[in-house]
Amino acid sequence: MSDCLFCKIIAGEIPSTKVYEDEFVYAFKDINPLAPVHILVVPKTHIASAAEITAENSAYVAHIFEAAAKIAKEQGIAEDGYRVATNIGENGCQSVKHLHFHILGGRKLNETMG
Numbered sequence: 402m403s404d405c406l407f408c409k410i411i412a413g414e415i416p417s418t419k420v421y422e423d424e425f426v427y428a429f430k431d432i433n434p435l436a437p438v439h440i441l442v443v444p445k446t447h448i449a450s451a452a453e454i455t456a457e458n459s460a461y462v463a464h465i466f467e468a469a470a471k472i473a474k475e476q477g478i479a480e481d482g483y484r485v486a487t488n489i490g491e492n493g494c495q496s497v498k499h500l501h502f503h504i505l506g507g508r509k510l511n512e513t514m515g
């Protein structure tokens with residue numbers, strides 16, 4: 402999608418700090434980290450949010466979680482634990498309308514999710 406920030410990052414048109422990439426997935430450091438490790442994992446195809454997941458594209462989500470597990474190990478946060486989260490729409494405070502999963506770790510995270 403031409404005016405999508407994360408599509409531009411995936412295409413290399415906007416710089417990012419890559420931490421992982423394969424055929425389906427791109428992962429990079431969040432520009433405004435909320436924890437010592439804060440990485441975004443995105444599908445290489447434009448999906449607006451987790452609310453747009455269907456039987457046709459759900460394999461991307463499985464693949465993203467596979468990549469997230471790998472990334473967490475590589476980043477050294479797997480043993481102590483971490484959070485994988487995705488925001489959806491207005492009430493979910495989603496600011497970029499390209500599906501992305503936050504990987505947060507490296508410190509004890511807040512108990513509250515809301």
Ligand code: AMP
Nearest residue numbers: 417430431432433487488494495496497
């Ligand atoms: P969300 O609020 O769930 O839509 O998350 C969007 C995330 O994208 C936020 O945590 C931002 O800090 C992050 N972000 C925005 N622009 C960039 C960028 N150019 N490079 C890396 N992360 C970004």
Ligand code: ZN
Nearest residue numbers: 405408447499
């Ligand atoms: Zn996009």
